[in-house]
Amino acid sequence: MTKIRKAYKFRLKTNIDIEQKLNHYCGAARFLWNKSLAMNMDRLEKGYSLLWYDELAYWTTVWKRSEEYGFLSECPSQILQQKLRDLDRAFRDGFDRRQPLKRIPVFKKKGRGDSIRFPQGFRIENKRLFLPKIGWVGFYKSCAIVGKVKNITLSRRGVKWFASVQVEQSVEIGRHPSSTEIGVDAGVKCFAAFSDGTLVEGIHSFRKHEEKLAGEQRKLARKKKGSQNWKKQKLKISKLHQTIANVRSDFLHKLSTEISKNHAKVYVEDLRIRNMSASAKGTLEAPGRSVRAKSGLNKSILDQGWYELRRQLDYKLQWQGGMLAEVDSRYTSQRCSCCGYTAKGNRPSQAVFKCQECGHEEHADVNAAKNVLTVGQTGMVCGSNRSSGRKQELAGTRKEVLPVAS
Numbered sequence: 001m002t003k004i005r006k007a008y009k010f011r012l013k014t015n016i017d018i019e020q021k022l023n024h025y026c027g028a029a030r031f032l033w034n035k036s037l038a039m040n041m042d043r044l045e046k047g048y049s050l051l052w053y054d055e056l057a058y059w060t061t062v063w064k065r066s067e068e069y070g071f072l073s074e075c076p077s078q079i080l081q082q083k084l085r086d087l088d089r090a091f092r093d094g095f096d097r098r099q100p101l102k103r104i105p106v107f108k109k110k111g112r113g114d115s116i117r118f119p120q121g122f123r124i125e126n127k128r129l130f131l132p133k134i135g136w137v138g139f140y141k142s143c144a145i146v147g148k149v150k151n152i153t154l155s156r157r158g159v160k161w162f163a164s165v166q167v168e169q170s171v172e173i174g175r176h177p178s179s180t181e182i183g184v185d186a187g188v189k190c191f192a193a194f195s196d197g198t199l200v201e202g203i204h205s206f207r208k209h210e211e212k213l214a215g216e217q218r219k220l221a222r223k224k225k226g227s228q229n230w231k232k233q234k235l236k237i238s239k240l241h242q243t244i245a246n247v248r249s250d251f252l253h254k255l256s257t258e259i260s261k262n263h264a265k266v267y268v269e270d271l272r273i274r275n276m277s278a279s280a281k282g283t284l285e286a287p288g289r290s291v292r293a294k295s296g297l298n299k300s301i302l303d304q305g306w307y308e309l310r311r312q313l314d315y316k317l318q319w320q321g322g323m324l325a326e327v328d329s330r331y332t333s334q335r336c337s338c339c340g341y342t343a344k345g346n347r348p349s350q351a352v353f354k355c356q357e358c359g360h361e362e363h364a365d366v367n368a369a370k371n372v373l374t375v376g377q378t379g380m381v382c383g384s385n386r387s388s389g390r391k392q393e394l395a396g397t398r399k400e401v402l403p404v405a406s
């Protein structure tokens with residue numbers, strides 16, 4: 001039996017009273033995050049070591065007793081402790097070489113991704129849950145909760161509040177029902193390409209919404225800040241943000257479920273090789289210079305959707321008894337999946353692959369996905385690399401993705 005963690009998300013039935021408390025606690029938690037983060041960023045710049053949970057928890061008790069920050073003591077302690085743990089984790093992830101896409105934590109803005117977590121003291125009864133210092137709150141129970149409840153996270157999206165109930169389940173992970181293996185590559189011309197020739201478009205549905213969002217934001221800019229119309233427009237935008245997030249989440253979950261059901265082993269490119277800017281952060285022991293300036297860099301480079309897809313594939317494949325494996329993807333876009341000839345000239349355009357050696361012609365992203373599969377299965381490149389006149393040996397580093405703890 002293997003223990004896995006899952007989360008159920010439900011919309012809460014809040015009233016003004018509950019919302020006020022939730023906003024208040026979120027505010028305190030956000031304040032603590034930002035204050036602790038500011039201290040650590042300052043230390044990083046000066047070359048000092050970071051403050052971790054224990055030190056920050058000590059400072060929190062000092063602040064609680066002070067006049068200036070005394071408002072922190074109105075917030076349940078466990079919420080503040082959980083925020084500090086999150087910050088701890090965020091710093092560790094940010095400096096973790098195995099997670100090149102994770103960034104150094106950033107400051108939280110009011111109303112953006114507000115959330116608080118209760119690790120204990122809660123109760124769930126039928127269609128309502130009890131939260132310390134808040135009381136009973138009803139929720140729209142869209143499905144049954146299976147497993148042992150470990151914690152509850154409350155978050156706000158727009159004007160709605162949600163409870164994410166994390167549970168631990170014991171499951172029997174058997175053999176994957178399928179025995180096929182597939183290579184998946186982040187497409188240039190589409191969201192993803194599979195080695196079997198499947199192309200996943202998908203991205204257009206967000207484009208449409210994003211264009212609309214840009215339009216609404218221009219409208220907001222023309223309105224007087226703080227006016228009634230400005231507030232209305234602001235609400236409209238926040239709802240649109242929510243719609244986009246829902247569409248994206250739906251799309252990614254459907255895609256990752258389908259892939260993980262149909263294939264036992266999925267190969268993707270190793271992002272550590274692709275992501276060059278990760279080195280700017282340095283390591284935990286030796287943080288890079290001017291971390292603050294460079295911490296925002298990754299965002300523009302990485303495609304968050306693609307990263308989320310990999311994360312989902314990783315755990316969904318594990319549940320099914322399958323596996324996600326990362327492969328060295330250097331030159332996969334320039335290499336012919338038929339004969340192995342590798343050259344820049346094989347790529348006459350972004351969308352087309354045409355081998356100069358054997359004439360093989362294919363959708364460029366599918367060709368790359370086939371190479372990802374080949375590298376994953378054989379640990380090496382097929383064919384000989386005549387372009388450089390020597391045997392290519394670079395592709396052998398196959399790394400199995402380890403199960404994520406907790």
Ligand SMILES: [Zn+2]
Binds near residue numbers: 341357358359
């Ligand atoms: Zn060829």
